[in-house]
Amino acid sequence: MDLFERVSEDIKTAMKAKDKVALDTLRNIKKVFLEAKTAPGANDTLSDADAIKIVQKLTKQGKDAAEIYVQQGRQDLADAELAQVKVMEVYLPKQMTPEELEAALKEIIAETGAAGAKDMGKVMGVASKKLAGLAEGRVISAKVKELLG
Structure with a gap:
């Protein structure tokens, strides 16, 4: 099962579990995957390597946003971003020590x-x-x- 299919399956699981954070995060990931698949020259395909790059980019954006929220004294928004980052990190390869x-x-x-x-x-x-x-x-x-x- 490739990463795109795995995210789609996990959306169903999150719906059944009524996990709003995971559901919103996974829907966003799937939206970005679909945009990449339908981009000119993509031939309606998305390799796992490209999918991982997308998730890495989204994870980095989430961490950066959380950092900015903390600097501005909005810990509530930072916590929401970091919760989404935690969901996305499941799809990334294990980081090197x-x-x-x-x-x-x-x-x-x-x-x-x-x-x-x-x-x-x-x-x-x-x-x-x-x-x-x-x-x-x-x-x-x-x-x-x-x-x-």
Whole structure:
């Protein structure tokens, strides 16, 4: 079962459980999936890799919005955003631990032959592709900077 079908099934489950937060979140995810499927050039298909990227983007937007709400003293709105983020995170691959990330990046640095900060672009290009979905881009970038610096 691909991610699109899984979300559709989970919408039914959320309806039966009367879980409003999950239902609203899943309906939003499905709406974005459908928009991506019907976009010009998509040929009415959505790969799991593309679906994961969409969920990652929505998760990041939710976290950013929650952060802004907290800064503005609106904890009630921040809590609502974070509840939706929690529902979305179920569909993301397990994130790497800092130790796993460091080991993977050391391997990539050895592969690319990077010697210093000037080679960061080369390392980031490979790391972004290999570690897509397993760690946030800014975390990867910070770790690469640390390892090359």
